[in-house]
Amino acid sequence: MTPLIEVDDLRFRYDDGTQALNGVTFRLYPGECVSLLGANGSGKTTFALHLNGLLSGTGRVTVCGLEISKDTLPQIRRKIGVVFQDSDEQLFMPTVLEDVVFGPLNMGLTAPEATSRAEEALERVGAAHLRAKAPYHLSAGEKRRVAIAGVLAMEPEILILDEPTTYLDPPAERELARLLHELPQAKLLITHDIAFAAALATRAVFFESGRIVCEGPVDEVVARYDWNVRL
Amino acid sequence: MHHVVVERWSRRESPIHRRDARAKLVAALAMIVAIATTPATHGISAAAYSVVLLVAVFVARLPLGALVWRAALVLPFTAVFALASWLSGDPLRASALVWRSYLSAFTALLLISTTPLIELLRALEWMRVPGFVILIAQFLYRYLFVISEQAQHMRVAARCRAGEGHRLTFGGAAAALSVLFLRSYARADGIQRAMLARGFSGHFPTTIPTRFTYNDACFGALAAAICMGIRFAQ
Numbered sequence: 001m002t003p004l005i006e007v008d009d010l011r012f013r014y015d016d017g018t019q020a021l022n023g024v025t026f027r028l029y030p031g032e033c034v035s036l037l038g039a040n041g042s043g044k045t046t047f048a049l050h051l052n053g054l055l056s057g058t059g060r061v062t063v064c065g066l067e068i069s070k071d072t073l074p075q076i077r078r079k080i081g082v083v084f085q086d087s088d089e090q091l092f093m094p095t096v097l098e099d100v101v102f103g104p105l106n107m108g109l110t111a112p113e114a115t116s117r118a119e120e121a122l123e124r125v126g127a128a129h130l131r132a133k134a135p136y137h138l139s140a141g142e143k144r145r146v147a148i149a150g151v152l153a154m155e156p157e158i159l160i161l162d163e164p165t166t167y168l169d170p171p172a173e174r175e176l177a178r179l180l181h182e183l184p185q186a187k188l189l190i191t192h193d194i195a196f197a198a199a200l201a202t203r204a205v206f207f208e209s210g211r212i213v214c215e216g217p218v219d220e221v222v223a224r225y226d227w228n229v230r231l
Numbered sequence: 232m233h234h235v236v237v238e239r240w241s242r243r244e245s246p247i248h249r250r251d252a253r254a255k256l257v258a259a260l261a262m263i264v265a266i267a268t269t270p271a272t273h274g275i276s277a278a279a280y281s282v283v284l285l286v287a288v289f290v291a292r293l294p295l296g297a298l299v300w301r302a303a304l305v306l307p308f309t310a311v312f313a314l315a316s317w318l319s320g321d322p323l324r325a326s327a328l329v330w331r332s333y334l335s336a337f338t339a340l341l342l343i344s345t346t347p348l349i350e351l352l353r354a355l356e357w358m359r360v361p362g363f364v365i366l367i368a369q370f371l372y373r374y375l376f377v378i379s380e381q382a383q384h385m386r387v388a389a390r391c392r393a394g395e396g397h398r399l400t401f402g403g404a405a406a407a408l409s410v411l412f413l414r415s416y417a418r419a420d421g422i423q424r425a426m427l428a429r430g431f432s433g434h435f436p437t438t439i440p441t442r443f444t445y446n447d448a449c450f451g452a453l454a455a456a457i458c459m460g461i462r463f464a465q
Contacts, residue, residue, distance in 0.1 A: 049424070054424050054428060074432075077427070077428060077429070078430070081428075084421065084425050086421060089418065089422045089425050090425040092426065094348070098437070101438055102429055103429035103430055106429060106430030106436060107430055114436075114438060134239070150429065154430070
C-alpha cells in the first residue's frame with residue numbers, strides 16, 4: 001500500500017537554537033489513525049507543522065505523492081486539514097458560517113459551492129444550528145466542532161488534530177471520539193489523553209527529544225513509557 | 232470581550248445597514264471631506280453636521296451614548312494641538328480642530344458600526360485602494376483585537392493576585408506591556424498559521440453578494456448632496 005505521508009530523516013532547529021526535530025522517519029497509510037505521544041516539547045507539534053509546510057526543515061516530506069515545495073503547497077494544504085490545539089486561533093471570521101467557508105473559498109470554489117460544503121460540514125459535526133453565531137459566543141466543545149467543520153469543508157484526505165480534547169468535558173470528548181471514528185480520512189492525533197488515543201488510534205508513535213523512539217499498538221507504547229496517570 | 236460590540240452593531244438590521252457598503256463609503260467620505268474643508272469660522276456648520284449624524288444614528292438604531300463616548304477617544308490626540316493653537320492666541324482654530332476631529336471620528340465610527348468589516352474592505356477594493364493597504368487594514372483590525380484580548384486576560388490574572396486596589400508601578404507596567412506584546416505576537420503567529428493551513432493567500436474571500444441598487448445610488452447621492460450643501464451653504 002502506498003503511504004499517504006512519507007517522512008525521511010526530518011530535522012528542524014528553531015531560531016533560538018532549540019533542535020526540535022532530530023531525524024524523524026514516519027509513514028501514514030490510508031485508513032490509519034496514528035496517535036503521536038510524548039512529553040511536552042518532544043517535537044510532536046513541530047513535526048505536524050512540517051506536514052503541510054507551515055515549518056520547513058531538512059529531510060524529505062511527501063504528502064499523497066507530492067514532495068513539499070513552494071509550488072505544491074496549495075495542493076498539499078487541500079489534502080491535509082489541521083485542527084489546531086487552540087480553537088480561538090483557528091476561528092477568526094465574524095460568524096461560524098463565514099469561518100467554515102473560508103477554506104473552500106480559498107480553494108477557488110464559488111460562493112454557492114463553498115456555502116453548500118460548509119453547511120454539509122456543519123451538519124456532519126452537529127453544528128448546523130450555530131451557523132449564524134459569532135465564534136466567540138460558543139462553548140469550548142462547540143468551538144472545537146466548528147474548527148473541525150472548517151477543515152472538513154475542504155474535504156482533505158488526511159486530518160491532523162493537535163490536542164483535540166483540550167477544554168472538552170467528558171460528554172463532548174465522547175462525542176468528538178464518535179465523530180472522528182466515523183470520518184473516513186487517515187488521522188494523526190497529537191494527544192496526552194491516553195483513553196482518547198486508545199479509543200481511536202490504530203497505532204501510536206512515541207516522540208522523545210525530537211525523534212520517534214518507539215511505535216506500535218497504543219497500549220504497548222503507553223506501558224513501555226509508563227504514560228498513564230496514576231498515584 | 233469588549234471589542235466585539237462594534238462588530239455586533241455592524242450586523243444589525245436597519246435602513247442604513249441594508250445599504251450597499253460602497254454607497255455608505257461614498258457618503259462617509261463626502262461627510263469627512265465636507266467637515267475637513269469647512270472654514271473654522273463656520274461653527275454653525277458643525278451643528279448642522281452633528282444633526283445629520285444624529286439622524287443617521289437614529290435611523291440605524293444604534294446606541295447614541297456609546298457612540299458619543301467611543302468617538303471621544305480621538306480627543307486626547309487633538310487636544311494637544313488644540314491647546315497649542317489656543318495658547319498661541321487662536322481659539323477659533325483650536326475649537327475647529329476639536330469639532331473637526333470629533334465629527335470625523337464619529338462619521339468613521341458610524342460607518343463601521345453599520346457595515347461589516349468584510350463588506351467595507353470590499354468597498355475599498357472597489358475604490359481601487361491598493362491591495363497591500365487593505366491587507367494591512369485587515370490584519371490591523373484582527374490583531375488589535377488579539378492585543379486587546381491578551382490585555383484583558385492579563386488584567387484578570389493580575390486582579391486575581393493583586394486585588395482591585397493594587398496600583399502598578401512604572402517598572403511593573405513596562406514589564407507587563409512587554410509581556411503583552413510577546414504574548415500577542417505568539418498568538419498572532421498561531422492565527423497566521425491557522426489561516427495559511429486553510430489556504431489563505433493574502434485575500435479574504437467572502438460569500439456576501441454585492442448588489443448596488445437604485446436605492447443605494449440614491450442614498451449615496453443624497454448623503455453627499457446634504458454634506459456638500461452644508462459645506463457651501465454660507
